[in-house]
Amino acid sequence: xxxxxxxxxxxxxxxxxxxxxxxxxxxxxxxxxxxxxxxxxxxxxxxxxxxxxxxxxxxxxxxxxxxxxxxxxxxxxxxxxxxxxxxxxxxxxxxxxxxxx
Numbered sequence: 001x002x003x004x005x006x007x008x009x010x011x012x013x014x015x016x017x018x019x020x021x022x023x024x025x026x027x028x029x030x031x032x033x034x035x036x037x038x039x040x041x042x043x044x045x046x047x048x049x050x051x052x053x054x055x056x057x058x059x060x061x062x063x064x065x066x067x068x069x070x071x072x073x074x075x076x077x078x079x080x081x082x083x084x085x086x087x088x089x090x091x092x093x094x095x096x097x098x099x100x101x
Contacts, residue, residue: 023048042083050085063091
């Protein structure tokens with residue numbers, strides 16, 4: 001499979017881009033489930049990659065169990081609403097800026 005993908009990637013002619021082939025990629029970082037905003041971004045992506053992020057400020061060593069429950073919650077939300085997105089959790093130490101990186 002890797003070799004087939006590599007072969008076709010090498011055949012792509014970078015000088016022949018077309019505007020119909022372009023797809024936007026979005027990453028929306030929200031603290032709560034703001035459905036109108038999430039739905040708007042889902043409609044905006046039009047076939048591109050859509051990542052939903054949640055900032056969490058806590059000690060990284062204590063994050064393991066909480067990460068699993070937050071991720072399950074995001075997957076349930078994505079499944080119930082029918083959005084085509086990937087969940088991502090941004091972790092930072094308390095007092096630091098999680099959205100700065």
